[in-house]
Amino acid sequence: xxxxxxxxxxxxxxxxxxxxxxxxxxxxxxxxxxxxxxxxxxxxxxxxxxxxxxxxxxxxxxxxxxxxxxxxxxxxxxxxxxxxxxxxxxxxxxxxxxxxxxxxxxxxxxxxxxxxxxxxxxxxxxxxxxxxxxxxxxxxxxxxxxxxxxxxxxxxxxxxxxxxxxxxxxxxxxxxxxxxxxxxxxxxxxxxxxxxxxxxxxxxxxxxxxxxxxxxxxxxxxxxxxxxxxxxxxxxxxxxxxxxxxxxxxxxxxxxxxxxxxxxxxxxxxxxxxxxxxxxxxxxxxxxxxxxxxxxxxxxxxxxxxxxxxxxxxxxxxxxxxxxxxxxxxxxxxxxxxxxxxxxxxxxxxxxxxxxxxxxxxxxxxxxxxxxxxxxxxxxxxxxxxxxxxxxxxxxxxxxxx
Numbered sequence: 116x117x118x119x120x121x122x123x124x125x126x127x128x129x130x131x132x133x134x135x136x137x138x139x140x141x142x143x144x145x146x147x148x149x150x151x152x153x154x155x156x157x158x159x160x161x162x163x164x165x166x167x168x169x170x171x172x173x174x175x176x177x178x179x180x181x182x183x184x185x186x187x188x189x190x191x192x193x194x195x196x197x198x199x200x201x202x203x204x205x206x207x208x209x210x211x212x213x214x215x216x217x218x219x220x221x222x223x224x225x226x227x228x229x230x231x232x233x234x235x236x237x238x239x240x241x242x243x244x245x246x247x248x249x250x251x252x253x254x255x256x257x258x259x260x261x262x263x264x265x266x267x268x269x270x271x272x273x274x275x276x277x278x279x280x281x282x283x284x285x286x287x288x289x290x291x292x293x294x295x296x297x298x299x300x301x302x303x304x305x306x307x308x309x310x311x312x313x314x315x316x317x318x319x320x321x322x323x324x325x326x327x328x329x330x331x332x333x334x335x336x337x338x339x340x341x342x343x344x345x346x347x348x349x350x351x352x353x354x355x356x357x358x359x360x361x362x363x364x365x366x367x368x369x370x371x372x373x374x375x376x377x378x379x380x381x382x383x384x385x386x387x388x389x390x391x392x393x394x395x396x397x398x399x400x401x402x403x404x405x406x407x408x409x410x411x412x413x414x415x416x417x418x419x420x421x422x423x424x425x426x427x428x429x430x431x432x433x434x435x436x437x438x439x440x441x442x443x444x445x446x447x448x449x450x451x452x453x454x455x456x457x458x459x460x461x462x463x464x465x466x467x468x469x470x471x472x473x474x475x476x477x478x479x480x481x482x483x484x485x486x487x488x489x490x491x492x493x494x495x496x497x498x499x500x501x502x503x504x505x506x507x508x509x510x511x512x513x514x515x516x517x
Contacts, residue, residue, distance in 0.1 A: 116287045117152040118144065119171035123182040123192050124266055125158040136181045136271050143272075147280050148289030159183060164195045172259055176287070179279065182266030184249035186229040193236070193252065193263060200256055202236040207250075210241065214248050242278045246270040251278055293337045295344070297351055298360040298370075299330040300507045307332075307355075314350045316343040327499045328507075329360065329367065360507065367506045372400030374513055375407070382509075383450035384410040385422070385440045388458030388473060392502045408448040413440065431467055433457050434485050437476035445480055452479045452513065456505045458490070460497045473501045477512045484512055 120140055126132045141151045153171060157163040171178045183192025197204050211233035218225035232249045235241050242251030247270040252263040264274045299307060304325040320338035324331040336344040361370045375382055384394055394410040397403055413419045416430055423443055429435060437455045444453035458473035459466060471490045490500040
């Protein structure tokens with residue numbers, strides 16, 4: 116069984132909108148034992164929709180579409196697919212009345228342009244959209260199924276979870292895959308792969324994904340024997356013990372958040388180059404307010420003077436400066452561990468340090484670790500790499516306390 120995904124939206128091709136539906140669909144299919152096989156993104160053009168749909172139907176048993184179900188003239192997905200399959204559109208009076216009541220509840224009168232959303236292809240199945248006015252639609256076309264979903268993620272994802280996944284689980288056999296993930300830090304993709312190839316079992320289905328200092332390794336445990344899979348994972352742990360971030364497919368901030376919560380340490384930050392990035396990532400973790408006490412953003416030298424209450428700061432020595440700022444954070448917030456990060460994001464350096472340089476200081480009052488590093492890339496990449504690096508250094512620091 117193969118699954119195809121057709122995204123319809125000129126705004127995606129122009130870069131105005133990020134196609135998060137693709138990521139969320141792939142993830143939810145995998146979590147439920149299925150795999151997305153093909154993906155196509157096209158503009159809001161009738162001929163492109165027809166050609167892309169026909170292409171996917173040649174090879175796929177199930178095709179999901181996203182976008183083009185709105186009330187405006189460029190929303191033509193339902194009309195185009197219905198016409199291409201020789202299906203008439205029929206007004207669903209119940210749905211139209213429901214739409215009008217929904218507008219009325221908001222103190223508004225529904226525009227006539229929205230009426231088109233209440234038309235359903237004859238012979239199709241209407242699927243309840245709990246988050247919007249355009250219903251999802253399921254069509255059985257020569258024993259191949261087409262799911263027509265709206266584009267907004269808050270509407271698309273519930274339809275995937277409530278309609279698509281239960282349908283697939285009931286009608287199709289799940290994939291015989293069991294993926295294991297290993298997340299690495301401080302490793303170059305080519306050198307990591309070269310080392311792993313020395314003990315990788317023959318026939319293992321393996322892939323690498325590198326992103327801003329982090330490398331995600333994924334392998335299918337079912338592609339080799341259980342003994343081979345277990346021995347391979349054990350060898351990875353022995354070889355790269357100090358560089359493994361996680362054995363789960365989770366973010367750095369999730370790893371850090373879990374570690375902080377488990378250790379019950381009170382944490383505080385002083386951020387300069389990252390401008391609050393690390394703090395914003397950490398607070399994505401539910402319940403982190405028990406352990407994340409506070410953070411100071413000291414982007415300018417003047418703000419650093421204010422935090423340190425010192426007019427005579429040596430701004431040319433970032434090792435000393437990061438240490439003083441970290442001590443200040445420990446004292447201010449009474450935290451167990453404080454982290455400071457300084458750096459140059461570019462494109463032009465405002466100090467004696469070259470663009471990409473960062474200094475990280477972490478202390479618990481008794482033990483202090485100061486390190487400097489060189490981040491590569493443009494400004495945005497340097498900031499992301501710096502944020503990941505600071506979190507990684509904090510993870511290592513906390514682990515070494517126990």
